[in-house]
Amino acid sequence: xxxxxxxxxxxxxxxxxxxxxxxxxxxxxxxxxxxxxxxxxxxxxxxxxxxxxxxxxxxxxxxxxxxxxxxxxxxxxxxxxxxxxxxxxxxxxxxxxxxxxxxxxxxxxxxxxxxxxxxxxxxxxxxxxxxxxxxxxxxxxxxx
Amino acid sequence: xxxxxxxxxxxxxxxxxxxxxxxxxxxxxxxxxxxxxxxxxxxxxxxxxxxxxxxxxxxxxxxxxxxxxxxxxxxxxxxxxxxxxxxxxxxxxxxxxxxxxxxxxxxxxxxxxxxxxxxxxxxxxxxxxxxxxxxxxxxxxxxxxxxxxxxxxxxxxxxxxxxxxxxxxxxxxxxxxxxxxxxxxxxxxxxxxxxxxxxxxxxxxxxxxxxxxxxxxxxxxxxxxxxxxxxxxxxxxxxxxxxxxxxxxxxxxxxxxxxxxxxxxxxxxxxxxxxxxxxxxxxxxxxxxxxxxxxxxxxxxxxxxxxxxxxxxxxxxxxxxxxxxxxxxxxxxxxxxxxxxxxxxxxxxxx
Numbered sequence: 001x002x003x004x005x006x007x008x009x010x011x012x013x014x015x016x017x018x019x020x021x022x023x024x025x026x027x028x029x030x031x032x033x034x035x036x037x038x039x040x041x042x043x044x045x046x047x048x049x050x051x052x053x054x055x056x057x058x059x060x061x062x063x064x065x066x067x068x069x070x071x072x073x074x075x076x077x078x079x080x081x082x083x084x085x086x087x088x089x090x091x092x093x094x095x096x097x098x099x100x101x102x103x104x105x106x107x108x109x110x111x112x113x114x115x116x117x118x119x120x121x122x123x124x125x126x127x128x129x130x131x132x133x134x135x136x137x138x139x140x141x142x143x144x
Numbered sequence: 145x146x147x148x149x150x151x152x153x154x155x156x157x158x159x160x161x162x163x164x165x166x167x168x169x170x171x172x173x174x175x176x177x178x179x180x181x182x183x184x185x186x187x188x189x190x191x192x193x194x195x196x197x198x199x200x201x202x203x204x205x206x207x208x209x210x211x212x213x214x215x216x217x218x219x220x221x222x223x224x225x226x227x228x229x230x231x232x233x234x235x236x237x238x239x240x241x242x243x244x245x246x247x248x249x250x251x252x253x254x255x256x257x258x259x260x261x262x263x264x265x266x267x268x269x270x271x272x273x274x275x276x277x278x279x280x281x282x283x284x285x286x287x288x289x290x291x292x293x294x295x296x297x298x299x300x301x302x303x304x305x306x307x308x309x310x311x312x313x314x315x316x317x318x319x320x321x322x323x324x325x326x327x328x329x330x331x332x333x334x335x336x337x338x339x340x341x342x343x344x345x346x347x348x349x350x351x352x353x354x355x356x357x358x359x360x361x362x363x364x365x366x367x368x369x370x371x372x373x374x375x376x377x378x379x380x381x382x383x384x385x386x387x388x389x390x391x392x393x394x395x396x397x398x399x400x401x402x403x404x405x406x407x408x409x410x411x412x413x414x415x416x417x418x419x420x421x422x423x424x425x426x427x428x429x430x431x432x433x434x435x436x437x438x439x440x441x442x443x444x445x446x447x448x449x450x451x452x453x454x455x456x457x458x459x460x461x462x463x464x465x466x467x468x469x470x471x472x473x474x475x476x477x478x479x480x481x482x483x484x485x486x487x488x489x490x491x492x493x494x495x
Contacts, residue, residue, distance in 0.1 A: 059313025
């Protein structure tokens with residue numbers, strides 16, 4: 001059973017982890033692996049996620065193409081951990097799954113929250129900077 | 145049926161491959177990173193046509209094939225088949241796109257405004273030849289605005305529907321797992337719309353442009369105006385084993401709506417692809433706009449444009465003609481000689 005964090009919803013935590021810097025996430029995963037050396041690995045594999053998109057002319061959902069991902073699914077007792085990230089990086093997806101199972105089982109929650117807080121702030125800053133650069137290209141069209 | 149065996153072929157084939165690869169030299173992780181950094185639009189084009197999104201793998205395919213795009217797409221499509229499909233993500237909705245570029249050529253005052261984003265549209269196309277004489281080309285940095293653009297933009301067609309200019313489509317309730325998929329089903333005609341749009345999404349850019357351009361120049365029934373063009377990033381929304389939906393990251397996508405007047409309303413054509421490739425989506429949306437009722441065998445008929453814009457099939461068929469055809473060609477020569485002999489006999493004067 002997943003224990004919701006007070007600070008991060010489950011979906012927010014997973015979305016932040018999926019986008020987090022791979023090296024930093026792996027470092028956290030190594031730290032957590034000491035506490036979860038007895039997990040059952042259900043899956044650790046690479047594969048594809050098909051990505052559909054909805055057409056705005058007729059409303060039809062269709063497949064745009066597939067995205068290469070790495071997936072990790074681990075289990076210990078009633079707790080499950082899951083990681084799925086873009087690219088060929090099984091270590092990073094396993095680290096994500098370890099953070100997920102740590103949060104679910106109440107293990108090293110503060111460390112995980114610190115990581116999520118930092119990563120979330122980095123993502124928000126990066127998005128804001130990107131959007132400021134995009135805003136600089138705004139045009140007002142006038143008809144003469 | 146007859147066959148021709150090529151003696152000594154194994155060695156020659158191996159040396160031919162070595163000769164091809166010798167030009168590219170050693171492929172290193174640094175080269176892959178350089179290709180990704182220096183040629184993102186080429187990487188995008190290859191990912192779109194391969195129907196496989198991963199910048200590293202696409203850059204590797206480009207490095208291994210020396211930028212021979214048909215070979216790069218072929219090797220990616222082939223590699224894709226070695227990977228299992230883990231799931232189908234939730235469909236991307238237009239108003240959830242993290243938008244980098246968004247414009248309309250039909251209406252200047254669209255809700256949310258017009259954002260040029262990264263483009264050379266209004267720039268002089270000048271070659272920086274000073275680089276060849278040792279002077280680096282260092283682009284002038286962007287001066288960011290004080291406030292960020294909105295991450296998400298409303299749909300232009302929804303605004304048009306509110307003004308009674310277009311009819312908004314009904315929602316498609318098909319479950320993601322049940323969406324028709326041409327990688328697992330044959331393309332049959334009349335094509336399912338999901339198959340048509342998927343085929344165009346992975347279509348070969350040059351082929352799509354050639355046929356779309358034919359439609360634009362007058363070989364189609366409808367002249368397109370770009371209603372909305374977007375270059376954006378889409379979230380890959382997947383499901384945790386416990387049922388929680390989350391974003392597994394973002395991928396770059398392009399989408400275009402084109403329109404023309406039909407009776408008292410506007411009619412829309414649509415296309416999208418993985419990666420940023422606006423020429424392809426505008427041309428593909430033009431084909432979509434023109435396909436209804438197109439004459440058999442015309443450039444805008446769906447069977448014609450879907451079959452002829454599939455890059456792996458068309459390039460494969462084209463290059464197969466350089467492979468040995470000695471038996472079939474010899475057979476044609478025999479037939480030609482027979483005909484010639486018969487003709488000569490008929491011309492001989494009667495005794």
